[in-house]
Amino acid sequence: MYKSLILLLLNTIFINVLWSNDYILNINDDMTAIKVTICSKRPLQLTSSLDNATHYLSKTSSHVEILNGHQLRLTKPDSCHWLIIPTNTESTAMTGQLLKVPTGLLLWRNEQIENDVINVQSPKAANAKLVNHSLPLPKINHDQYKWPKEPSFMSLFAYFGDFSQKTLRISEQSGSNLSLQINWLSKTLDSQYDSLISWINQVARSFVATSVLSGEQTVQLNLFASHSSESVPFAMVYRGEGTSIDAQINPQASLSQLKTDWTLYHEFAHLALPFIDRNDAWLSEGLASYLQYPLMQKASVLDEREAIEELWHGIRRGQTNYQELSKPNLTLAQLSSNMMEFRSFKQVYWRGAIFWFQVDLKLRANGDSLVRLLNRFNRCCRDLNSIWQGESLSAVLDQQIDYPFIQQLVTQYNNSTQFPQTDRLFNSIGISIANDNQIKVLDRPKLNRFFANFKAH
Numbered sequence: 066m067y068k069s070l071i072l073l074l075l076n077t078i079f080i081n082v083l084w085s086n087d088y089i090l091n092i093n094d095d096m097t098a099i100k101v102t103i104c105s106k107r108p109l110q111l112t113s114s115l116d117n118a119t120h121y122l123s124k125t126s127s128h129v130e131i132l133n134g135h136q137l138r139l140t141k142p143d144s145c146h147w148l149i150i151p152t153n154t155e156s157t158a159m160t161g162q163l164l165k166v167p168t169g170l171l172l173w174r175n176e177q178i179e180n181d182v183i184n185v186q187s188p189k190a191a192n193a194k195l196v197n198h199s200l201p202l203p204k205i206n207h208d209q210y211k212w213p214k215e216p217s218f219m220s221l222f223a224y225f226g227d228f229s230q231k232t233l234r235i236s237e238q239s240g241s242n243l244s245l246q247i248n249w250l251s252k253t254l255d256s257q258y259d260s261l262i263s264w265i266n267q268v269a270r271s272f273v274a275t276s277v278l279s280g281e282q283t284v285q286l287n288l289f290a291s292h293s294s295e296s297v298p299f300a301m302v303y304r305g306e307g308t309s310i311d312a313q314i315n316p317q318a319s320l321s322q323l324k325t326d327w328t329l330y331h332e333f334a335h336l337a338l339p340f341i342d343r344n345d346a347w348l349s350e351g352l353a354s355y356l357q358y359p360l361m362q363k364a365s366v367l368d369e370r371e372a373i374e375e376l377w378h379g380i381r382r383g384q385t386n387y388q389e390l391s392k393p394n395l396t397l398a399q400l401s402s403n404m405m406e407f408r409s410f411k412q413v414y415w416r417g418a419i420f421w422f423q424v425d426l427k428l429r430a431n432g433d434s435l436v437r438l439l440n441r442f443n444r445c446c447r448d449l450n451s452i453w454q455g456e457s458l459s460a461v462l463d464q465q466i467d468y469p470f471i472q473q474l475v476t477q478y479n480n481s482t483q484f485p486q487t488d489r490l491f492n493s494i495g496i497s498i499a500n501d502n503q504i505k506v507l508d509r510p511k512l513n514r515f516f517a518n519f520k521a522h
């Protein structure tokens with residue numbers, strides 16, 4: 066009897082281990098291959114966000130059935146299955162000690178995720194190249210990540226290798242948290258460790274201080290060295306399997322040069338909205354452009370007058386692009402969905418910024434504000450779609466206010482062939498613009514109030 070009890074006990078332990086729905090990424094000592102192990106009680110159909118992901122699998126265990134380019138089935142219940150991904154294919158990149166892998170090769174998603182933990186197992190050899198790893202997902206501890214809640218629509222990148230990493234968690238009293246996983250992906254930036262932290266901290270704090278977010282957002286922030294003379298020549302937000310920001314940085318840039326560069330404020334401002342279809346890029350680029358200078362004012366990099374001047378200069382750059390492009394019959398919607406072809410970036414960004422400026426002032430006239438509206442949207446509705454169209458976004462924003470006007474204004478902007486007028490907008494915050502395009506502050510308290518109200522709570 067004791068024997069059978071022991072057997073039963075052993076069996077239970079064994080089954081629990083085997084049935085624990087483990088998801089494990091194993092990187093070998095020299096980083097030439099990654100093994101994905103997936104254990105499950107029942108057969109599973111898994112999907113990758115990368116269209117041709119199954120083409121890159123060199124080997125699988127025997128009960129893995131490949132269905133098409135991005136789907137496979139684990140056919141044997143109560144088993145662990147495995148996939149081998151070699152890292153010398155064109156889908157991955159190895160630079161020195163750094164391996165870059167699309168998350169679509171590593172993350173095979175089952176819609177009924179039973180255990181939302183992804184384990185990363187580092188090699189055991191003392192001379193192994195792997196020191197650190199980073200997936201664009203919430204981190205539970207050094208070797209565990211959480212599956213994203215929403216189904217993924219785009220593969221981002223995971224990094225493995227010898228690089229420095231720091232997690233910054235920035236909280237705001239009313240409960241919005243930003244968790245930044247910062248990766249130094251160029252060795253030349255290591256000497257700038259402290260000033261880069263100080264800069265990123267300042268930018269992120271100015272954004273979190275608006276309380277536009279709700280709950281926790283995790284961002285993988287990848288820093289690369291650049292040879293450009295600009296402080297931050299390029300930065301971009303990527304969404305899909307989580308959220309990443311890539312930023313190229315001039316290693317010679319001083320801390321004050323970094324802090325006074327608008328680029329990273331712009332990228333953080335993008336986090337206020339979920340992913341917007343790139344055909345409607347004028348809405349997301351417009352919002353980031355509208356918020357970037359108020360964030361710099363919040364960070365005490367610009368005072369109110371300087372910040373409003375910068376906003377006006379941005380709008381002027383958009384106007385100049387509109388005049389020089391001279392395509393009078395093209396609508397903003399057309400210019401926005403073909404920015405590359407028409408080289409219409411500046412007017413698309415700044416016509417979008419004027420749109421949000423107009424929305425903000427109308428909301429404020431009714432005792433509300435843009436950041437408050439975005440906070441409500443982020444609380445109620447952000448996760449309803451993983452990709453938002455301009456139309457769906459504006460319809461949901463309108464549901465959050467008593468006097469809907471946003472959807473109609475979006476249509477008006479979409480169809481407009483004119484660069485919008487801004488005199489009235491500036492006048493209502495105590496600013497006039499003279500014929501020589503110089504800014505005049507007519508009502509300083511009004512202007513200060515305009516900037517003070519970039520705060521949801």
Ligand SMILES: [Zn+2]
Nearest residue numbers: 331335350353
């Ligand atoms: Zn942008």
